[in-house]
Amino acid sequence: MLPLKGLSVFDFSTLLPGPLASLILAEAGADVVKIERPSSGDEMRTYHPRVGENSANFVMLNRGKRSLCADLKQPEVVERVRALLERADVLIEQFRPGVMDRLGLGFEAIHAINPRLVYCSISGWGQTGPKASVAGHDLNYLAETGILGLSAGADGAPVLPPVLAADIAGGAFPAVMNIMFALRERDRTGKGTRLDISMADNLFTFHYWSIGSGTSGGGWPKPGAELVTGGSPRYHVYKTADSRYLAAAPVEERFWQRFCQIIGLPQELRDPEVDKKAAIAEVQRRIAERTAAYWCDVFAGQDVCCSIVTTLEEAMDDPHVIARGLFDHRVKSGSVALPALPVPVAPVFRSVAEVRAAPGLGDSNQELLGTI
Template structure:
């Protein structure tokens, strides 16, 4: 059975992370994605280490399931080819700064005149409007301006540089996919295409959720280590005797009770339930001292059959081997085009009737030029 988006054709002009990750998700769900990339404008994800067979594993993951058209959009005749293609495509995704596609002669209004049903998604750092629309930025900047960084990390050390690109992926990529699919449903109902404006900063601001609600409607600004979920309680990470870490999320009474029993500190149960900062400091210190007495493996044995919201902090390689990840097919073997396969992260959405398929890893630049 083909994927749920098998009738969708996507023309992808994006580079680096946000756009390519979004269109990879669409490709996994069955969309026919053609990536347009300038031969003389290197996408850095092609050369980011580590490499396998001379190609970055980042590139082969982010661009799996897509065809590749090498095309310099500044060269004469390129705009004409794009105009020919767009007549047969449903979606355009681009990640240039506002106005660049217009200057290349293939902006939204131009392409809309050719294909009125076209859904055109532009992913940028700050959106198509506002005083920052032409400003450069990266994930760390979007999180900072959106207020996310202000309530993350520790009071003494400040906000941490995250290992996951939150604004790029949870913001840009995921919101782009949602916006595109919502526009597809609208078009099915009305026949009308539209422009989808995705700002990674907007999306990051929306990720504030409960902290945002508290600040805007409740007048209560969340600070680092100032709330239940950001270090203000015993809900935290604790170091083991072998310098590994254990995550403790035992907030509810039934879970905190089991936690204290498993750790051999039943006298701390009332402290776990208390809202008093002094009580919270006391249980944090008790957890810190107790958890430091055993290795991570020993604590894993202790909590293996204890339902208390306590789990080890695993590396990515360890997570890939975890029985839960294996059961969910979150590590897959993707054909590499040379008769072999490459291990990659699997698609996180599971469909009962139209399963996702990762058909092949990211292709060489211009691998499909002969088709056009």
Template structure:
């Protein structure tokens, strides 16, 4: 079938993670993505470890299937290269601090004069306006400012780091893709483009919707690890088995909780984790810690009570369920070696049918195609 974003041209001025993952999703759905990078070194992600024969795995995973143009955006020659692309582009994704693209002559107002239908997506930490618009930050800062880092921060002497890049991906990449697609639909009706102001710190709020209801609307104080979804109840916690493997107990509903308690032999007087959560969780921890995860895993699976052994990334990549669904079937070529491609939340019906997605372009590989000077690699 025809891919939904076929014939959509995306100009990608973003770096590192949020923007590149967004344009990767668009490319997977059929868009043509041209990635613009600084000459000589390219974007910083090309330099990151680990590498295969000198090629960054992290960069390749996020930039497969895109074209690369190495260009100095401050140069006069850049205008001649970019003008025809700006005239026909559908989407621009940029990730500079507010005002940078304006100073380069590539801000929304300037591009809109050339192309009124342009969908211009700016991804920043704190948005295009406001007192913190120009403040530097990374994912850790954004989730901290959004209040969600405080919900499960661990002990003071060994704070717990977030397991995933919630603000970068959940607050940046996903809102960017969703709003770009909405803007494309709106343009079909109006013919007009739009400037999308994506703030990663704001996008992070949705990931703790319950904290908004409890800590903001209701005005209750939420202690670290004290809420029902951050370890405040015995039925929704991580426990360590005798072999050191963790068991994720997610038995929120009463029927699952009772089924779990039956498996581990939790005494009736210690099953009420609402009235005395600490005593209840201590006994659960003692019982799960008395035997290895290999003992508990089949019993918990048979009970179907939302309790599982925590897998490593390597174990997850060969999980039979994911294998049956073809999650890791698509392959990526890095320096001539075929590896698993990053699973993306794009329905198979909207992606190309080929199993090998391709590779990340070498720096400036497409310069000649767009009339740009060949990049200096020295």
């Protein structure tokens, strides 16, 4: 039996953070009902590329859920949804603060009819504070928490990140973590709770080293000047002769000395107190003399923490990834099946069903509303 079998989750969220959180719960066995707008549903359904009637994005994030269409601006519909929530275990919502209250579905209103409910609110800035109602997206949260400012490119401008770190690592993952904490607390007390998940708040965890440096007197970090921002030859990306890139991270001394020996770096540039810019330049010159394939062969089995930068397509075809079965699960939309999104759920706790479907819009209306 999956660990969350029998857990009832109602997800009022759209796009990425909340849907990913409820996907993780669904993969661990929870019954997830996705509340959607009539006619259009989750905006993510309209994105491209298309997979049948839905977008690939929507399909990836909503495997194994059910869909309930509900016009929450209609009081009689809200009452029917409230009736369903009387026996729910978890509610996830992602509106701006105050919206659920105005709909009659806020924490206090639902807690009164279901005191065991775990009520999880995910937002950009949290439920309180001067920015609570300010609109934002992933890039804004990265910009205003200092992360984007440390990601400078060669021209000194911040580099646009290709991953939605705030939505996933600041929103979805902390939401699941705290939902599980709250359920464990409910086992002890019999009572649910309100969770305030702020994506911006949770991004500061990524600053563990930079906060430590700045507040301890070590100096506030600068882009391109620190160990993990490009200021060290031991943690850098170097271009190869065939215009590919080597990600080199021989940080520890034993790795660094072996790396230097392999590429033939002069002894005077190996000292950690040496001019780092000069060392970076010389490492770059030597790496640029050979192709990526050459360096891949040379570093193989040498324990020096070096990797060739791959494309996503290459990464998914990696024999290690295939051996791990990372993409063995499938998600179906109509007659099309795609690799299911890998989620951080240990295989022993994850649904064993290899193929599960993403829900059609309102596919569970009759089943769910007919029970009221």
